[in-house]
Every structure is written in C-alpha cells, then in structure tokens.
Amino acid sequence: METTFTAGFIGLGLIGGSIARALKKYYPDVQILAHTRSRHTTEYALEHGIIDEICDTVDERYHKCDYIFLCAPVECNASYLGLLKPYLKKGCILTDVGSTKTNIHKKVEELGLEEYFIGGHPMAGSEKTGIENAKALLLENAYYVLTPAAKVTGEMVERYRDLVASLKAIPLILTYEKHDYVTAAISHLPHIIASSLVNLVKDCDYEDGTMKKVAAGGFKDITRIASSSPEMWEQICSANSENILSVLDEYINSLIEIKFSLAEHNTHCIHDLFETSRDYRNSISDSGSGPIPKAYSIYCDMVDEAGGIAALATILATNGISIKNIGIVHNREFEEAVLHVEFYEEMAKIKAAELLRKYRYTIYER
Numbered sequence: 001m002e003t004t005f006t007a008g009f010i011g012l013g014l015i016g017g018s019i020a021r022a023l024k025k026y027y028p029d030v031q032i033l034a035h036t037r038s039r040h041t042t043e044y045a046l047e048h049g050i051i052d053e054i055c056d057t058v059d060e061r062y063h064k065c066d067y068i069f070l071c072a073p074v075e076c077n078a079s080y081l082g083l084l085k086p087y088l089k090k091g092c093i094l095t096d097v098g099s100t101k102t103n104i105h106k107k108v109e110e111l112g113l114e115e116y117f118i119g120g121h122p123m124a125g126s127e128k129t130g131i132e133n134a135k136a137l138l139l140e141n142a143y144y145v146l147t148p149a150a151k152v153t154g155e156m157v158e159r160y161r162d163l164v165a166s167l168k169a170i171p172l173i174l175t176y177e178k179h180d181y182v183t184a185a186i187s188h189l190p191h192i193i194a195s196s197l198v199n200l201v202k203d204c205d206y207e208d209g210t211m212k213k214v215a216a217g218g219f220k221d222i223t224r225i226a227s228s229s230p231e232m233w234e235q236i237c238s239a240n241s242e243n244i245l246s247v248l249d250e251y252i253n254s255l256i257e258i259k260f261s262l263a264e265h266n267t268h269c270i271h272d273l274f275e276t277s278r279d280y281r282n283s284i285s286d287s288g289s290g291p292i293p294k295a296y297s298i299y300c301d302m303v304d305e306a307g308g309i310a311a312l313a314t315i316l317a318t319n320g321i322s323i324k325n326i327g328i329v330h331n332r333e334f335e336e337a338v339l340h341v342e343f344y345e346e347m348a349k350i351k352a353a354e355l356l357r358k359y360r361y362t363i364y365e366r
C-alpha cells in the first residue's frame with residue numbers, strides 16, 4: 001500500500017474531518033487539500049494540521065488527488081461531481097461518505113464517471129456536527145459500506161478496501177440499492193421516529209414542562225439522535241424517500257397492530273412484542289458500532305454509613321473482581337446519589353451484580 005498520496009476533500013465536518021484525521025494518523029506523509037462552504041472550517045483544519053492546503057474553488061489542484069472524498073450533505077455531494085469531472089486523474093478513486101447511495105450513483109452514471117466512483121458510507125457517527133467534533137477514532141471498528149460503480153476495476157476496489165481497513169474500519173461491499181433499503185430501516189426510519197417522538201412529547205407536555213423535567217434514561221436513549229443536523233437529514237429523507245416510505249408503511253402497520261392488541265387487552269401479543277424485540281436486540285453485537293467502547297457498569301444505592309465505598313470495594317476485591325472506575329454520581333435518573341462502578345469486561349460486571357445482590361445491595365444495570 002502506497003504511503004505517500006494526495007487526498008482531496010469537499011466538505012470537512014464530523015465525517016470528512018474524522019477521515020482526514022485518520023489519514024494523517026496512519027499515513028503521516030499524506031497530502032490533504034480541502035474545499036468547504038465556509039472558510040472558517042478549512043482554516044481550523046489547516047491550523048490543527050488536519051489538512052495541508054485550502055482550496056477556495058474546485059480547480060486543477062484536484063488533479064493531484066489519488067482519492068477524492070465528498071463529505072458534504074448527500075445532495076450537495078452529487079452536485080460537485082460535474083465540477084470535479086475535468087480534474088479527475090486516471091486511477092483516482094472518487095468516493096463519498098453520504099448516508100444515501102442511489103442518488104449519487106445515478107448522477108455518476110449520468111456524467112459518465114463510473115470508472116472512478118466507489119460509494120462509501122462509514123456506519124458510525126453522532127448527532128454532533130462540525131470539524132471540531134471530528135476524531136480519527138470515530139471510524140474504528142465501524143462497518144464501512146462500499147458500493148463500487150459498474151466500471152471500477154477490481155484493483156481499485158481492492159485498493160480502496162485496503163485503505164478503509166488500514167483506518168481500522170471494517171469494509172463491507174454492497175450494491176447501492178441494497179445499501180439504501182438497509183439504511184432506510186436501520187438509520188433513516190429510526191431518526192424519523194426519534195424526532196417525531198420528541199415533537200410528540202413537546203406538543204403533549206404540560207405548561208410547566210413536567211414531561212421534559214422527568215424524562216429519564218428510556219426517553220433519552222431512544223431520542224439522542226433527534227438532536228442531529230436538520231440540513232443533513234432533510235437531504236437524506238429526500239434522497240431516499242422511496243425506501244423510507246416503504247419501511248415507514250411497515251412500521252405504521254405494526255403500530256396499528258400494537259394499538260389493537262392494547263385496546264383488546266391482548267396481553268399475549270404485548271408480551272410477545274417485548275419478548276421478540278428483546279431477543280433480537282440482545283443478539284445484535286455492540287462491539288462493531290463505532291468508537292465508543294462499551295461500558296460495563298452497575299449503579300448501586302449508597303449505604304448511608306461511613307466506609308460504605310470501602311466495604312463494597314472489599315467485597316469485590318476479595319472475590320477477584322477488578323474495578324476500572326468507581327465514584328458517586330448525582331443525576332436525575334436516580335432519586336438519591338448512587339455509586340457508579342465500572343468493570344473491564346462483561347463477565348466481571350455480571351459476577352459483581354450477582355454478588356452484591358447477595359449482600360443485599362440494590363443494583364441497577366444500565
């Protein structure tokens with residue numbers, strides 16, 4: 001694998017910035033140039049050593065590039081293809097990071113760029129935006145979907161797959177059609193559900209905001225992504241509307257079934273709903289879902305007496321369970337302060353919870 005090459009970026013926010021940072025981390029000699037909508041972003045990137053050159057326009061400097069990453073919102077990405085076309089050097093891999101693929105593949109076909117284009121989509125991210133939140137670690141252990149266009153050579157696919165793997169992501173080749181159906185179900189619909197749920201609570205809340213005040217783990221877990229960028233999600237929903245409509249229909253039908261079960265007091269169906277979802281959700285690995293390592297934690301009601309923490313730590317230590325972190329937390333999820341204990345691995349957490357319950361501690365697992 002070449003260690004000196006040139007990469008060009010269009011758009012350099014959370015995802016583009018994270019890829020550029022990862023390239024710099026694993027290929028210190030890489031040359032990176034970038035064009036973004038606002039100069040503030042490229043100036044920040046230059047100051048922080050994330051890029052080497054600012055391009056205020058898309059011009060012949062892009063002819064130096066071995067890779068070009070389109071990292072703006074999905075419809076903007078497609079609109080840059082025509083501008084880049086005159087500057088593509090032979091063998092350059094033109095790629096994007098967009099959350100939808102059909103729209104950009106269609107534009108690639110229309111412009112005759114199929115020998116250059118390999119769609120890309122890192123299945124990692126966050127509700128945060130902007131280069132300030134970008135980190136190389138974001139890609140680690142995350143699936144990275146690749147959708148090669150029909151005229152791209154096998155050698156180019158291999159080269160790009162190797163590059164993605166060298167950034168510690170996990171490459172996965174799909175057709176662009178399959179990608180868009182899959183992401184409609186596991187990413188686009190969930191974002192719509194999260195946002196509509198938040199807005200429902202906003203509209204149903206009392207004037208004094210009681211719902212907002214008492215909203216705890218359940219609501220917060222399922223709605224974190226409702227804080228995502230409206231600009232980005234408007235474009236995703238518009239570009240993948242057909243697939244989203246299809247899974248949304250399925251989802252509405254399933255809600256109607258749940259509604260009937262509730263109205264008819266069909267407890268068997270309601271039990272089945274939670275049992276099936278629990279089993280399927282528990283079978284999904286959390287290990288390949290991005291940079292945030294899974295925390296193996298328990299929370300424990302504090303015994304109101306001197307030496308409470310020491311007593312608990314002694315029970316764990318004498319049973320050979322190592323503690324990674326321990327501390328008192330005060331938050332709205334628990335009525336009183338609780339002790340947060342973090343372990344290095346899942347088995348230690350399970351053993352500790354069992355053991356402490358035997359000693360009559362009240363344990364919460366989150």
Ligand SMILES: NC(=O)c1ccc[n+]([C@@H]2O[C@H](COP(=O)([O-])OP(=O)(O)OC[C@H]3O[C@@H](n4cnc5c(N)ncnc54)[C@H](O)[C@@H]3O)[C@@H](O)[C@H]2O)c1
Binds near residue numbers: 037126128
């Ligand atoms: N955020 C996520 O979780 C996530 C995950 C995977 C893929 N994606 C995809 O990555 C892409 C970028 O998302 P992000 O989260 O990095 O967003 P972001 O808002 O952090 O960054 C977007 C970048 O694009 C630039 N930009 C916007 N319009 C532009 C234009 N017309 N011309 C040039 N630059 C322009 C912005 O200046 C910014 O640098 C999107 O296509 C999105 O679908 C996002």
Ligand SMILES: O=C(O)C(=O)C[C@]1(C(=O)O)C=C[C@@H](O)C=C1
Binds near residue numbers: 098122125228
């Ligand atoms: O973790 C998040 O905040 C995300 O929304 C990441 C997420 C997703 O999982 O839906 C969002 C959009 C992308 O295209 C890929 C990943």
